[in-house]
Amino acid sequence: MGRYLVTGGAGYVGSHVALALQERGDDVVILDDLRQGHRGAVQPGMELVVGDLSDRRKVEEVLAGWRFDGVLHFAALSLVGESMREPLRYLAENLGNSLWLADAAVKAGVRRFVLSSTAALFGEPARIPIDENEALAPVSPYGESKLMVERGLEWADRVHGLRSAALRYFNAAGADPGGRLGEDHNPETHLIPNAVNAALGLGPALTVFGTDYATPDGTAIRDYVHVTDLADAHLRVLDRLKDGPSCRYNVGSGTGASVLEVIAAVERAAGRPVPHVLGPRRAGDPPVLVASNAALRRDTGWTPRLGAIDDIVGTAYAWRKKHPRGYQDAVSDAAA
Structure with missing residues (x-):
């Protein structure tokens, strides 16, 4: 199988995706600063590197230290209300950290990158259900920051050939049916x-x-989508990037x-x-x-x-x- 770097892999969605990768036989390296993530969410057999994405040297060292088949990126500021109070922080951190990560991945020869994006890109949609043709019109700095990251990744593909998938999900919910992982935020807003x-x-x-x-x-x-189903979606688009083009998908239960x-x-x-x-x-x-x-x-x-x-x-x-x-x-x- 492969080896994958999961940023934010000690957090809610990231930990479930890391578990899904491990269960199918992949090696998993997690990069997480543990501000919102939890050591207890990291499963035995996974490598945990404690570090912040703003530490460019650390990120480059991690990517240079292993040969990765792909990067799955979950680490981000993600509270809509907080982003309305601290818009510049959200724009700067989410965009800057994501693009430096993509740049380091390119330098390390990584060819696949999966982004945890958001339905907040769509603002107030004109029609329901919301498909990928809906106008991108974020109404929060959080949503705007994710849209900017998606656009940056499009340029990384055009110039460097870094194929990317962005999953725009709605309301991730639930917990690992085996009881190994769950949702533990502070503050909890869901x-x-x-x-x-x-x-x-x-x-x-x-x-x-x-x-x-x-x-x-x-x-x-x-629209609530079970986090285990969401993890399955990440693995499917990751595999699609082996031979397919960059892609953007909405993910929900429908x-x-x-x-x-x-x-x-x-x-x-x-x-x-x-x-x-x-x-x-x-x-x-x-x-x-x-x-x-x-x-x-x-x-x-x-x-x-x-x-x-x-x-x-x-x-x-x-x-x-x-x-x-x-x-x-x-x-x-x-x-x-």
Whole structure:
């Protein structure tokens, strides 16, 4: 098989992709500064290099120290709200670090690069489901930074032949069905883990932002894709780059679940109510965001295997119930 560098591989999506690579027989080297990542998410047999992407010498040393068949890039600032408060930091770090990484990959002879991108590129879409032809019009510095990285990678392909895939995903959710990995952010901003925390008494009551949308139950609808399915999509586009051109894909389940439907799914998983309160809409929240995954299916054969909201929520609940302190508990279990 191959050897791959996974930046941010101790984080949520990156760790699941690293696990998928390892399970199919690839060697994995993780580069992570552990600001948001966790040592407990790094599986036995993987090489962990603790370092920051802004340290260009460290990045070049890592890429020169092994012969890599590809780079999968997850390390980035990723909070939309924070990006509205610190726009220049987001633009500078996400763009600069990503392009220096790509430059180092080119110098090391790496020919494939997979970018963790985002549906935030699309802003407020004109049509649903959202396909790859939707206008790119980010409404946050976070989304803008990812769009700039994608454009930089296009030039890296034109000039240096670095083939790249950008996966624009919507709402990654769930946890490894085998219980080895889960979602552990600080602060936690995602709906499903916050609903799970509320049900388990590990966090405050959930706030439902808006109940008067033009949707069946009045709450906003979002497309949730299981993180294991998302990992499978990364491996498929990585393999496609061996002989195929650079590509950009939207990744989602192709269906949506409302906030109240998510709450109901968590209640089914937990067997108890999710404490929640009803609040006003948040500015800029569209009523419905659902992806078209038709292009990814057509080109790679990918299909979500854990697409049902109960499958997604069930794995998230099981992991958090076993690890109420997140990876602190995972490390304790490993040491026991």
